[in-house]
Structure formats: structure tokens, C-alpha cells
Amino acid sequence: MSANKVTGKVLTGIDRLAQIDHPMIQGRSVGLITNPTGITRGFQSSVEVCASLPNARLCALFACEHGIQGQRQAGIRFDNEIDEKLGIPIYSLYGVHKKPTLAMLEGIDTLIFDIQDLGIRFFTYVSTLIYVLEACAEHDISLLVLDRPNPLGGLLCEGGILQPGYESMVGAWGMPIRTGMTIGELAFMVNANMAQHCKLDVIRMEGWRREMEFPQTGLPWLLPSPNIPSMETVRVYAGMCFLEGTNVSEGRGTTKPFEWFGAPWIDGDKLSKALNGVGLPGVHFHSVYATPMFAKHKGELCGGVRLFVTDPIQFQAVTTGLFVLHLINQLYSDFFEWLPPFREGGRPFIDLLAGGDLLRYEIASEKGLKCLVQRWEEDSEKWKELREPFLLYEGGYIQ
Numbered sequence: 001m002s003a004n005k006v007t008g009k010v011l012t013g014i015d016r017l018a019q020i021d022h023p024m025i026q027g028r029s030v031g032l033i034t035n036p037t038g039i040t041r042g043f044q045s046s047v048e049v050c051a052s053l054p055n056a057r058l059c060a061l062f063a064c065e066h067g068i069q070g071q072r073q074a075g076i077r078f079d080n081e082i083d084e085k086l087g088i089p090i091y092s093l094y095g096v097h098k099k100p101t102l103a104m105l106e107g108i109d110t111l112i113f114d115i116q117d118l119g120i121r122f123f124t125y126v127s128t129l130i131y132v133l134e135a136c137a138e139h140d141i142s143l144l145v146l147d148r149p150n151p152l153g154g155l156l157c158e159g160g161i162l163q164p165g166y167e168s169m170v171g172a173w174g175m176p177i178r179t180g181m182t183i184g185e186l187a188f189m190v191n192a193n194m195a196q197h198c199k200l201d202v203i204r205m206e207g208w209r210r211e212m213e214f215p216q217t218g219l220p221w222l223l224p225s226p227n228i229p230s231m232e233t234v235r236v237y238a239g240m241c242f243l244e245g246t247n248v249s250e251g252r253g254t255t256k257p258f259e260w261f262g263a264p265w266i267d268g269d270k271l272s273k274a275l276n277g278v279g280l281p282g283v284h285f286h287s288v289y290a291t292p293m294f295a296k297h298k299g300e301l302c303g304g305v306r307l308f309v310t311d312p313i314q315f316q317a318v319t320t321g322l323f324v325l326h327l328i329n330q331l332y333s334d335f336f337e338w339l340p341p342f343r344e345g346g347r348p349f350i351d352l353l354a355g356g357d358l359l360r361y362e363i364a365s366e367k368g369l370k371c372l373v374q375r376w377e378e379d380s381e382k383w384k385e386l387r388e389p390f391l392l393y394e395g396g397y398i399q
Contacts, residue, residue, distance in 0.1 A: 032061050116148050117183045129145070210395030266332065
């Protein structure tokens with residue numbers, strides 16, 4: 001089995017917005033939730049497009065994690081600002097408030113959402129979308145989602161479904177780690193399952209099929225966040241992000257975030273040999289030293305491991321991440337630690353990333369690892385059935 005290598009000419013929702021006389025924006029005041037990934041095929045920003053709509057008035061911008069220009073590092077909170085060029089407010093959805101408030105929505109008829117997400121639960125843009133859906137339902141505001149490709153395609157799903165009680169900014173709804181859905185498809189699914197629905201529509205893409213990964217679309221790639229520079233990073237992120245819940249560097253502060261991991265007490269040769277000995281599909285591990293310039297182990301020489309994905313179709317990011325945690329736990333039990341909760345009485349960050357506490361309790365033993373992998377594979381198969389009614393696009397691998 002191999003992926004379809006044919007490159008298509010894909011038009012995203014923002015490419016089609018100006019072509020459609022959509023009733024949600026016709027004669028209305030609109031707010032736009034976006035960042036630098038909101039860009040047309042012709043390199044025009046969604047801010048420019050929305051500001052020039054002839055039958056709508058852009059009256060506010062909304063910024064999620066990393067800011068309206070993508071200028072802030074992960075986890076940096078920020079306040080409301082003013083767009084100096086347009087003279088309109090930029091409301092922060094990554095500061096005091098994660099959800100648009102009534103005051104932010106005053107005078108707005110429709111919110112437009114145009115952000116490139118990763119199709120991965122940890123990535124906070126999808127959490128922002130869910131909070132926006134809730135706010136629109138609560139305050140009777142229409143929501144128009146401009147659809148974009150899932151960078152990894154729309155066929156495969158991975159990881160366990162988030163358990164009730166573990167909702168957070170890195171997992172706001174009961175979905176697996178890798179959804180295999182576009183942001184528009186997921187919006188329809190979440191809205192359909194909310195107790196109070198919002199007035200939602202999605203401007204669909206043209207030319208996208210489920211087997212297409214981002215390079216096949218012909219669309220411009222902009223960094224979704226400062227530490228997701230490339231498709232290689234996106235490919236491993238669903239599994240290597242678990243390291244954010246540990247005292248092991250996930251590669252922030254190096255040139256290969258999430259593709260490299262390490263710590264001063266790790267022997268990269270020993271760990272890479274152990275990982276390669278597992279025989280995980282589609283990946284090779286290689287010993288590499290690195291000194292992070294910021295974040296964990298800043299300025300310290302770290303032994304570590306670089307991942308090389310040798311077969312993108314066979315590679316399983318989440319399972320790979322579980323084996324990485326398991327072997328680090330086994331080989332370096334005297335040094336390895338889970339990070340404590342951010343707030344007193346809160347849940348450990350690894351539990352929020354994993355969507356439950358099973359990973360933290362089971363990952364140390366081979367039996368526990370096997371049970372966790374099996375349970376999460378069952379969750380992924382269940383998710384494929386649950387998502388089916390909300391899929392907007394067709395496609396499949398060429399045999």
C-alpha cells in the first residue's frame with residue numbers, strides 16, 4: 001500500500017469565501033479568529049480578505065495561542081490589543097479568557113474561524129474552536145468555519161479518546177489524539193453533540209481528498225506555531241508531545257523540536273539501540289547530542305535521540321511515543337519524572353495530554369504498555385465509526 005503522490009490544486013475555505021455570497025456574512029458585522037496560517041493560495045491573509053468583503057464589516061479580531069501574528073512561544077498568556085492598521089480590537093483567547101465573552105461579541109453577528117490546525121487533540125487551536133462553538137451557542141452568534149486540510153490526511157486515527165473530567169486547553173472534548181478529520185468536519189461533529197447548538201456552517205474546500213497530505217495540496221505552508229516548523233514535525237508530534245509532561249526535553253530550544261528528545265542523564269546510544277530493537281514500523285532512532293537554547297535543560301549538553309520516519313504510511317506516532325516513554329522509564333527510573341500539576345490540586349500535565357491517568361500508571365511495565373496500546377487502538381476504531389456521519393470529503397489510498 002502506498003500513498004497517492006498526485007498533487008492537487010486545493011482551494012481552502014478562505015479561497016472560496018469571496019466567491020460565495022454567504023448569508024452569514026451578507027450585510028453583517030463579523031469577527032475573525034485567525035493567525036498567520038489564515039492565508040489564501042495566492043498568499044493573501046484572511047484578515048485582508050475579510051477586511052475587503054464588500055457586503056460585510058470586519059469589526060474585531062480574535063487571537064488564540066501564539067498570538068495573531070504567531071509571535072509568541074508556547075504557553076505565553078497575553079492581553080487584548082489593537083490592530084493598528086485596521087483600528088479594531090484584537091481580543092485574546094489565550095489570557096484571562098479562553099472563550100469569547102459577551103463583551104467581546106458585542107455588535108458581532110457572525111464569527112469566522114480560519115486557522116490551520118494539525119488534526120491532533122493537544123494542539124490548542126482545536127480547543128479554541130470548541131470554546132468558540134460554545135460561546136456562539138450561548139450568545140446566539142453565527143459561526144462560519146473556513147475549512148482547511150488535515151496536514152496528515154483524513155484517513156488514519158490514533159490514540160485513546162479523552163475521558164470525562166480530563167478536559168483542558170490541550171484536550172477540550174472527547175476525541176482521540178489524532179482525529180483524521182478536518183477542522184470543519186470536527187466543528188460539525190462537536191456542534192451536533194453539544195447540549196445547545198450554535199448556528200454553524202462550513203465553507204468546504206475544493207479539490208481535497210482524504211488521502212492527501214499537506215504537501216500534495218499545493219498550498220503555502222506557514223508554521224502553525226513556533227515549534228512546528230515542518231511536516232516532519234507534524235508527523236511525529238502526536239506521540240512525542242507526551243514528553244512535555246516529563247522532565248525529558250521534547251526538543252524545544254533546538255532546531256528539531258519533537259523530532260529530537262533528550263536529557264543530561266540519557267545515553268543516546270543505549271536508548272536508540274533499545275528503541276530500534278523494538279522494531280516499531282516506519283521509524284529509525286539515532287543517537288544525537290544537543291544543547292537546548294531555551295525551555296527544559298537550557299544550556300545543558302544532553303544525550304538524546306533523533307527520530308527519522310522511514311515510512312510515513314506505516315509509522316504510528318502515538319504508539320511510538322508510548323514506547324519512548326516506556327523505555328526511558330525503564331532505563332532511567334532513577335532520573336525520570338512526571339512534571340507536577342501547573343496548579344495546586346490540578347491534574348499532572350501528562351494526564352491532560354493522555355486524556356486520562358491510565359498512561360501514567362501503566363507505562364512502566366511491559367504488560368501495562370501492551371494493555372494501553374490495545375485499548376487505544378480499540379478507541380481509534382470506535383472513533384472511525386463515530387466520525388463517519390460528519391465526513392465531508394471522499395478518498396482513499398491507491399492500492
